Amino acid sequence: MTAARLGVSNRTWRSRTDPVAVFVLLTFLFIAPGRAVEPKREVYLINSKPASVAVVDSEHWKLAGNIPLDPNPTHALIHPQTRILYVLHNGLFSSSDSLPQEPSKLSILDPGARKLIRSIPLGWNAAKMHLLGDGRYLVCFGVGTPGFKRISQQPGSATVIDTRKNEAVATLSAGRLGSHLLFARDGSRVFVLSRGDAPDKKKGSPPHQPALTIFSLDQEKPLAEIELEHEAQDMLLSQDDKWLYLLDQGSASKDAKRNRNGVVHVVDVDAFKLIKTHTDQDS
Numbered sequence: 001m002t003a004a005r006l007g008v009s010n011r012t013w014r015s016r017t018d019p020v021a022v023f024v025l026l027t028f029l030f031i032a033p034g035r036a037v038e039p040k041r042e043v044y045l046i047n048s049k050p051a052s053v054a055v056v057d058s059e060h061w062k063l064a065g066n067i068p069l070d071p072n073p074t075h076a077l078i079h080p081q082t083r084i085l086y087v088l089h090n091g092l093f094s095s096s097d098s099l100p101q102e103p104s105k106l107s108i109l110d111p112g113a114r115k116l117i118r119s120i121p122l123g124w125n126a127a128k129m130h131l132l133g134d135g136r137y138l139v140c141f142g143v144g145t146p147g148f149k150r151i152s153q154q155p156g157s158a159t160v161i162d163t164r165k166n167e168a169v170a171t172l173s174a175g176r177l178g179s180h181l182l183f184a185r186d187g188s189r190v191f192v193l194s195r196g197d198a199p200d201k202k203k204g205s206p207p208h209q210p211a212l213t214i215f216s217l218d219q220e221k222p223l224a225e226i227e228l229e230h231e232a233q234d235m236l237l238s239q240d241d242k243w244l245y246l247l248d249q250g251s252a253s254k255d256a257k258r259n260r261n262g263v264v265h266v267v268d269v270d271a272f273k274l275i276k277t278h279t280d281q282d283s
Helices: none
Strands: 012-014 022-025 042-048 051-057 062-068 073-078 085-089 105-110 115-121 126-132 137-142 157-162 167-173 178-183 190-194 211-216 219-227 234-237 243-248 263-268 273-279
Antiparallel strands (some): 012 178, 211 219, 234 243
16 A cells, blocks of 8 residues: 655645646735835735736725736745745746746845846746745755756756845755755755656766755755655654654555555654665554
8 A cells, every 4th residue: 555645744845836827925015114104005916927916005906016027927925024025937838838948037026116126047847935944045946857859857956045135045956856845944954855867868867766865055065865766755854853754655556566565764864864764564
């Protein structure tokens, strides 16, 4: 039998995203130029066609402004302290298939001033973004691409943005296709699950095994890489951040010989070591 999914964690990112025609971000922006002025409330709607941020005055429910965006905005969040709006673009798609034709990017906007501050290039297939800790860093995660037509295989990567300067300060690459990203509670460790992938014939690179890669935010080179026999579909940290649990759900088949039970791998976070694998048959 296959194993059940690990407990839900709001710090785990999955790579699969569903395209949407309109992504809506609801937030309140408080602008108080003087004590006698009431705070101003605004709602931001991220539209995909045409790509733009619609600024709505929520007191009167009227359109207060519009900020043009690059194509295919897929996710957005607003910084709770600076009120800067971050919009993730998954990349341009061709009309013949659902594969992106260029890397993802991040748009950084000042919605109060109704302007784009800057755009930052990201890796391929950026799926999610997340503010760490006190909001000092924003991390954007791209799962990469297996390669097709004129585009060679690109690994998954996480781009770290310093929100004080709104500049990219590091790119963490797992060296293979990514699938999940998770952080330690204090932001000191970044865990990336990667899928196995076929060899890149154009570059002459060998195939890769599925792996867990462990990073520190202050350096781009991985702290450790643990290869796995099969791809893990989920991961979860213990409450004390000492143990990392990886779930391999197994695979079901009508052919009993190909049936594979699910397992849970246990990783010692401090030692960067896989110490135990539990199966359904363990007591």
